[in-house]
Amino acid sequence: MAGQTLEGTSTGKRPTIDDVARLSGVGRATVSRVLNDGPNVSDKMRSRVLEAVETLGYQVNLQARFLAGGANRTVLLIFSSDTESEPNSYYQAALETGALRVCAQTGFELVTHSVVQSGADVETRILHLVEESRCRGVILTPPFSDWSNLVRLLTEAGTALVRISPGSSEDPGAPGVGMDDEAAGFALARHLLDLGHRRVGFIQGLAEHLSAERRFLGAMRAFKEEGLDENAIVSRRGNFTFKSGTDLLPELIATDPRPTAIICANDDTAVGALFAAHRDGLDVPRDLSIASFDDTPVSALVWPPLTTVHQPIQEMSARAMQIIAGAGGSGGVAPQSCELLPFTIVERASVASPARR
């Protein structure tokens, strides 16, 4: 081979691995090994290559790397969007932020997809999305995380899958990350009981969101263990919206005897209930305590601020990303378990002991 042509290296184009190889006077394969922390590279070679990379400002072409068989570093984050309703923006943004944080550390890329939940071919559409992207992993958010058929399809497609807040932690299938919703429901109910409440209303969420159902069941268990009368508890089914709260609160406080506290499936509903309470001239918490789940920012912004169960949303998605990132080339993702992150009850002013009647 004639003298190594150091000239004519790059002409406006980005440097390639061959440019690096030429500059450092080594083979292309060696450069590749250095770039991938491969084994069997002498220190001398390594530093020579690294130096060339530095001077050339070389950056690998990820598409080429993947084409050639390297592992893709893309992870899909899939949200459900109802056709018209505003998405639950905080929940979505927080999940994303948590995942993004881990991405920045690990060099992964997060691609977000919002899939309209209606229509018959939803599962197929998602499957297509995943296959086309050739991604390394998928993070599925509720309620998709509970669609066991979808979970099965994706798993069969060989995707590293992590589910956010799966409804049942024993459900076989893919691993999941969530919090112990049943225990959270129990704890919040217990908190109200400890303050002296004996008549409680509950505004539930959508039945298909299993994790929300588990919160409800946990609360019911607390009431039952306390020996409360069956009809000491009144519940109505909402759909997680502000409107659920404004619409259903009147129904709950119309019952006799009137509840002294209301638990809502999520903060938005609670804020709606609070709004309705103001509207109807009730003083919170003197006349009525209101508590909820999630601890989204709005819960601290309203007056009075809401007592709510803090759900570690960012941590959940961060953990999900870690699981995928750690799954390595093919090492099976952690066993099909569901990691439960700790929750805490954030006590604010919307809850107090019931006024003596």
Next chain:
Amino acid sequence: MAGQTLEGTSTGKRPTIDDVARLSGVGRATVSRVLNDGPNVSDKMRSRVLEAVETLGYQVNLQARFLAGGANRTVLLIFSSDTESEPNSYYQAALETGALRVCAQTGFELVTHSVVQSGADVETRILHLVEESRCRGVILTPPFSDWSNLVRLLTEAGTALVRISPGSSEDPGAPGVGMDDEAAGFALARHLLDLGHRRVGFIQGLAEHLSAERRFLGAMRAFKEEGLDENAIVSRRGNFTFKSGTDLLPELIATDPRPTAIICANDDTAVGALFAAHRDGLDVPRDLSIASFDDTPVSALVWPPLTTVHQPIQEMSARAMQIIAGAGGSGGVAPQSCELLPFTIVERASVASPARR
């Protein structure tokens, strides 16, 4: 050539373009043309290929397509994240949702990045992100959209760049999408004037967010045109947070004569101000009107709901995506102008005529 080998097409692997070519008995180049809606393909060939694609369930490998020179369909959405503060989740989520909607229609992929704003090498880090991804375009959100050096660097790197809410619409550089902040500020101030307010307080945002400054200037223009006294207006500088509102409201209402209305740079600040008003025993809107900008969901959830200027966030990012998607292979993005989307004042209960003293 011997009989076309229809057998042995795929063995567990995904079908490739060659499989399609073989099955349909045409050349690989023709398949490629069909897939890309290329010119000069007879209907007969086209339908034959399409049929083969169908039976094989073929999907292009995007990485390979890009490697071979096809246009990438990835767009980067870059957010700024302060080290620890909670991101403005609604703003972020709404921008993303808008962009995602267009992505779904156009087959683009949105990759979100959250870049920590502190540190000296921020611009370099962003540039790296962009170069490494080989993306088709970049959407820059505030305050990055006003970093003219960054804009210049990215433009020089040959990226299709669209800025969200750039501070100045005349600023040369890349195209932008926003709303007429100056006019919005003017309109909101005018609204208060029309109701009879003559003493107004203003809680500003961070000075580096130029679009917020323009709102302030617009409001000041309205006051000036009305002939209000210089010191009829009191302003304090906040940082867009709830805390800004709670902290600064007392200062504003401590002035003599006391303002009858407060304008806040954004909803969070207004919610804080409202919180402080409750705390300090003021009745909103009887004792004090509060208005703000953005119309994020929280503005409708608090009591009383806030009068605020609706900013079409989703539409802004949707438009940004369209500009990038429409920029085609290389056709220069629309001239370096800034598209201004219409805003509207959403009248709610937090604003009323000042009480007669």
Next chain:
DNA sequence: GCTCTTATTGGAAGCGCTTCCAACCGTTCC
């Protein structure tokens, strides 16, 4: 000193796709 291992190294074969270009075909025009 010489053969046998073992750690390094570079050549070359693709990964799946786009695109240039030469070949081809049915027309149109002189």
Next chain:
DNA sequence: GGAACGGTTGGAAGCGCTTCCAATAAGAGC
């Protein structure tokens, strides 16, 4: 009737990278 022509078609050359594999260098053991 033959030359020129524009619409079609398929072969082949990469895009930049990983990885298999043969080749070489360097120790190790007798």
